Amino acid sequence: MSWKVHLHPEVSARAADIIPPEAAIEPKAAPVGSTDPTTTELQTFCNIHFDYIVIGGGTAGLTIGSRLAENGKHLVAVIESGVDRANDALVTTPGLFGQSMGNPNYDWSFQSTKQPHLNNREIPLSGGKILGGSSAINFLVQNRASVPEYDAWSKLGNSGWDWGGILPFFKKPSKYTAPRWDSPQIFFGITKEEDDEARKHEPEFEGYQGPISHTYNEIYTDVLEPTILTLNSLGVKTNRAPDHGDNTGIFNISTAVERELGKRSYATNYLKSRAGNLKVLTSAHVTRINFGKPGEDGRRTAISVDFLFESSPYTVKAQREVILSAGAYNSPQVLERSGIGNPSILKPLGIEPIIPNAAVGENLQDHLYVVTDYVVNKEVFTLDKLRIDKKYAEEQAELYKVSGKGAFATTVSAYGFVPLDRVMSKGEATQLKEDLDKELRATANQQTDLQKAQYKIQRSFLELEDVGDVEIIMVPKVFASTPEDDTSYMALLAGLTHPISRGSVHISSRNAFSSPIIDPGYLKSEFDAKCLAKTLMFLRKLTNTEPLKSIISKASTPSADVQTEEQWDWFARNHANSIQHPIGTVAMAPKHLGGVVDSKLLVYGTTNLRVADMSVAPLHIACHTAHTAYAIGEKAYELISRDAVI
Numbered sequence: 001m002s003w004k005v006h007l008h009p010e011v012s013a014r015a016a017d018i019i020p021p022e023a024a025i026e027p028k029a030a031p032v033g034s035t036d037p038t039t040t041e042l043q044t045f046c047n048i049h050f051d052y053i054v055i056g057g058g059t060a061g062l063t064i065g066s067r068l069a070e071n072g073k074h075l076v077a078v079i080e081s082g083v084d085r086a087n088d089a090l091v092t093t094p095g096l097f098g099q100s101m102g103n104p105n106y107d108w109s110f111q112s113t114k115q116p117h118l119n120n121r122e123i124p125l126s127g128g129k130i131l132g133g134s135s136a137i138n139f140l141v142q143n144r145a146s147v148p149e150y151d152a153w154s155k156l157g158n159s160g161w162d163w164g165g166i167l168p169f170f171k172k173p174s175k176y177t178a179p180r181w182d183s184p185q186i187f188f189g190i191t192k193e194e195d196d197e198a199r200k201h202e203p204e205f206e207g208y209q210g211p212i213s214h215t216y217n218e219i220y221t222d223v224l225e226p227t228i229l230t231l232n233s234l235g236v237k238t239n240r241a242p243d244h245g246d247n248t249g250i251f252n253i254s255t256a257v258e259r260e261l262g263k264r265s266y267a268t269n270y271l272k273s274r275a276g277n278l279k280v281l282t283s284a285h286v287t288r289i290n291f292g293k294p295g296e297d298g299r300r301t302a303i304s305v306d307f308l309f310e311s312s313p314y315t316v317k318a319q320r321e322v323i324l325s326a327g328a329y330n331s332p333q334v335l336e337r338s339g340i341g342n343p344s345i346l347k348p349l350g351i352e353p354i355i356p357n358a359a360v361g362e363n364l365q366d367h368l369y370v371v372t373d374y375v376v377n378k379e380v381f382t383l384d385k386l387r388i389d390k391k392y393a394e395e396q397a398e399l400y401k402v403s404g405k406g407a408f409a410t411t412v413s414a415y416g417f418v419p420l421d422r423v424m425s426k427g428e429a430t431q432l433k434e435d436l437d438k439e440l441r442a443t444a445n446q447q448t449d450l451q452k453a454q455y456k457i458q459r460s461f462l463e464l465e466d467v468g469d470v471e472i473i474m475v476p477k478v479f480a481s482t483p484e485d486d487t488s489y490m491a492l493l494a495g496l497t498h499p500i501s502r503g504s505v506h507i508s509s510r511n512a513f514s515s516p517i518i519d520p521g522y523l524k525s526e527f528d529a530k531c532l533a534k535t536l537m538f539l540r541k542l543t544n545t546e547p548l549k550s551i552i553s554k555a556s557t558p559s560a561d562v563q564t565e566e567q568w569d570w571f572a573r574n575h576a577n578s579i580q581h582p583i584g585t586v587a588m589a590p591k592h593l594g595g596v597v598d599s600k601l602l603v604y605g606t607t608n609l610r611v612a613d614m615s616v617a618p619l620h621i622a623c624h625t626a627h628t629a630y631a632i633g634e635k636a637y638e639l640i641s642r643d644a645v646i
């Protein structure tokens with residue numbers, strides 16, 4: 001399984017020439033704005049009485065840290081485990097998406113426990129270990145889920161976290177450039193009237209002044225039109241405005257690419273206008289948060305943060321608040337090491353549970369997906385041309401070098417979120433829903449209160465036209481197969497959007513660098529497995545339908561022999577992987593329901609510790625999660641400032 005853009009072998013051997021200009025591979029760890037921190041500088045950092053300390057300089061963390069420092073009145077620290085790789089081509093070059101995955105210089109590179117429902121495979125789990133967090137290593141696509149999915153967060157007891165309450169914070173980080181009508185940026189299946197209508201409403205939904213670019217790819221391949229037209233003919237409509245509250249259908253996804261430069265637009269953009277009162281310390285790994293004695297109401301106040309820098313321990317004090325933004329796999333670990341968690345997990349590890357809460361690290365939800373690859377006819381242009389045609393690869397490299405344009409500035413474009421009864425017959429969808437009802441009744445006594453509330457909502461999603469129950473992605477190049485020379489491919493991916501399966505992440509030891517135990521519980525639910533197999537069957541039907549059928553010469557992975565639901569189920573269990581959207585491990589929900597933070601993102605039992613990253617999202621959403629992570633960061637800032645005594 002390869003995530004990489006395959007380059008022509010001779011060209012890739014000289015990748016440094018192609019992927020210019022500043023490929024810095026081993027940048028030094030340093031507080032932003034200075035060189036290597038000396039011990040004295042670290043001591044100076046630790047002697048500052050910061051108002052706010054943000055743990056994790058990732059997608060949400062840099063958003064919050066920068067906003068808090070903006071008014072110049074507060075001293076703010078961001079402490080990040082990874083380093084700043086702002087000049088590293090693997091980060092900046094959009095067309096090289098996926099290349100840094102699994103590389104420990106960029107990625108936490110976790111591994112799941114053996115997944116019994118995935119043929120006991122251990123699944124690679126990624127997260128950015130770098131300044132910018134996962135926004136620095138992700139695939140650069142950005143979108144939102146539909147209205148009912150954010151409304152669901154509010155229905156779970158989180159006032160203010162419905163679509164209307166989040167929309168302003170989607171707009172704040174964004175710098176949107178509309179797609180051009182006279183170009184493939186407007187996908188097939190959209191009329192001029194539909195385009196005009198969408199354009200008219202854009203200012204209600206899009207932001208124009210934020211640091212994160214939302215732009216559209218400029219290169220589209222020959223497999224796009226047949227894929228879209230065939231999807232349309234099978235009832236999956238083209239959606240011109242997926243970010244306006246209904247993201248169902250197939251659409252051109254916006255990308256986090258600064259088109260003028262051809263560069264990744266990511267969380268470090270928040271730092272470009274940073275004030276001197278924001279200090280960012282990289283290569284510093286937070287080990288725990290320290291608390292004072294409980295107040296009269298029994299709540300604890302976070303007073304300082306311990307971290308390791310090159311194995312040496314340091315402590316830095318927080319005057320007002322500590323904000324934990326270490327991501328869905330790391331935030332629960334920091335809480336547990338700080339004594340917030342399930343006593344039956346903490347005590348055996350020698351950690352005193354100062355704020356017992358068995359919900360910490362539970363409620364893990366992730367998007368599982370399966371790749372299928374197809375060989376396309378010889379004359380069909382796909383991004384595999386970079387691998388097959390040396391001259392083309394060199395031309396594109398040169399073009400990118402001089403203008404930031406071309407294939408190296410290009411990511412994947414076609415994404416679809418689809419209701420159940422578009423990928424299977426209405427009868428099959430009804431049967432599947434009845435099966436789910438049975439499964440939920442049969443497992444009721446094992447479900448937490450939070451799950452019960454979530455499943456009621458998830459079941460209602462299956463009746464809605466504007467919520468995508470599964471995801472389909474078209475990648476215009478080889479993805480899972482080992483490519484044959486001179487052969488072009490396309491890939492189709494099937495994914496689950498609202499899994500019923502739940503998992504957990506917990507620490508395995510007090511040592512802050514020991515691997516966590518991550519069990520995402522993939523396909524624990526029979527409903528999830530059936531949904532995935534049926535979506536894969538739909539992909540088979542898609543590739544056997546004109547006009548797509550005519551450009552495909554053969555199914556590559558798996559072969560055309562895989563046809564029945566049983567065969568697809570087997571294939572899914574042996575090939576499914578994470579699309580890397582973990583959420584929910586520090587769930588925002590009322591305490592009695594199994595929440596860890598309240599709707600102001602305050603950790604229960606504390607006065608001034610908030611968590612703000614994808615770990616707080618209580619229920620999964622049918623979209624890729626970076627745009628929502630920025631929105632959580634922006635909304636967290638708003639909540640913190642509302643409470644702040646200036």
Ligand SMILES: Cc1cc2nc3c(=O)[nH]c(=O)nc-3n(C[C@H](O)[C@H](O)[C@H](O)COP(=O)(O)OP(=O)(O)OC[C@H]3O[C@@H](n4cnc5c(N)ncnc54)[C@H](O)[C@@H]3O)c2cc1C
Nearest residue numbers: 056058059060081133134138139141286613614624625626
């Ligand atoms: C490989 C990959 C591809 C993806 N592709 C897409 C995509 O194309 N589109 C999309 O929308 N979403 C995508 N996602 C998901 C999306 O990027 C993430 O959901 C989102 O960025 C998470 O934001 P966050 O703030 O929750 O965490 P992160 O951005 O991961 O930030 C957490 C930060 O905390 C730091 N940290 C952790 N522990 C500590 C500690 N103890 N001390 C100090 N620092 C610490 C980390 O190093 C990291 O910088 C992808 C994710 C991955 C991993």
